[in-house]
Amino acid sequence: MIKEQHKLGRLLEIMIYLSSGIRRSLHELSERFEISERTAFRYIQTFRDAGFIIPKPHDGLYQIDKSSPYFKEISELLHFSKEEAFILQRAIHSISDENLLKQKLVAKLYALYDFDRVADTIVKQEYSENIHQLMRAIREKRKVILKGYLSANSNEEKDRLVEPFEFTTNYVSIWAYDTEDGICKTFKNTRIASVVVLDEPWCDESRHATLPMDVFRINAPEQQWVELELSIRAGELLKEEYPLSEGYITELAEGRFRFAAPVSGFEGVGRFIMGLASEIRVLSPPGLKEFIQNKAKKISTDIS
Secondary structure: OHHHHHHHHHHHHHHHHHOOOOOEEHHHHHHHHOOOHHHHHHHHHHHHHOOOOOOOOOOOEEOOOOOOOOHHHHHHHHOOOHHHHHHHHHHHHOOOOOOHHHHHHHHHHHHHOOOOOOOOOOOOHHHHHHHHHHHHHHHHOEEEEEEEEEOOOOOOEEEEEEEEEEEOHHHOEEEEEEOOOOEEEEEEHHHOOEEEEEEEEOOOHHHOOOOOEOOOOOEOOOOEEEEEEEEHHHHHHHHHHOHHHHHHEEEEEOOEEEEEEEEOOOHHHHHHHHHOHHHEEEEEOHHHHHHHHHHHHHHHHHHO
């Protein structure tokens, strides 16, 4: 019985590994799960026999096809975004330490779900090919052309020659070194028409670097602290919409809370404040107050 339970657990772990959106070789499976490549292939055949679609690879790399029966239900059950994982962890640790089931639950979840290796979420089908090409380029350290990239700033479509090196949470964007601008920036994956992987290797790997991202999911080279006074409603909505903000919220007095955190510019926090202007008071910095006032004036001018 114990042997069968171990095998079932191993199958489930490999299922997660192969459904993360990254294709894996038998050697990778062998090293990751400390099994032989022959055993790894037997597990793949077991998934195929159970109805999961794992195409025969031309390059020796395997993954579970997203069109497999029940794939959506299983992927939604087993995969967590960074924020979902944060909420889940918080919920588990809110259980009393005296509860005997708590320790077992935590151990099972952490044994099942490897946060460092499994992709945060399953990529939507319409973007999967682009994501796959970007993953290949990262793995092989090659440049790519982002065909027809629609810039949110200029609202123009343009091909971008970049060196992709890391995904943001949930594969929303790709961090890449822009060879034309000479800086690292994020490119939103839904704005990429297609990806062409080039034979050219990276030339500027030493310049590859991500920028700090704040709780509002905005990144910038530098951050500054902001302090807000929140009503109960504003505090609860902030935690609901941006779960990672909870660590920066403290109680000031009954019914009032303080949010103090580093932000990457005022756009993200500014949008939140303007949506609840009557329930939030900006404590600092003065520049944030000025930013909100200018936004309000522009809205008033545009409406009139």
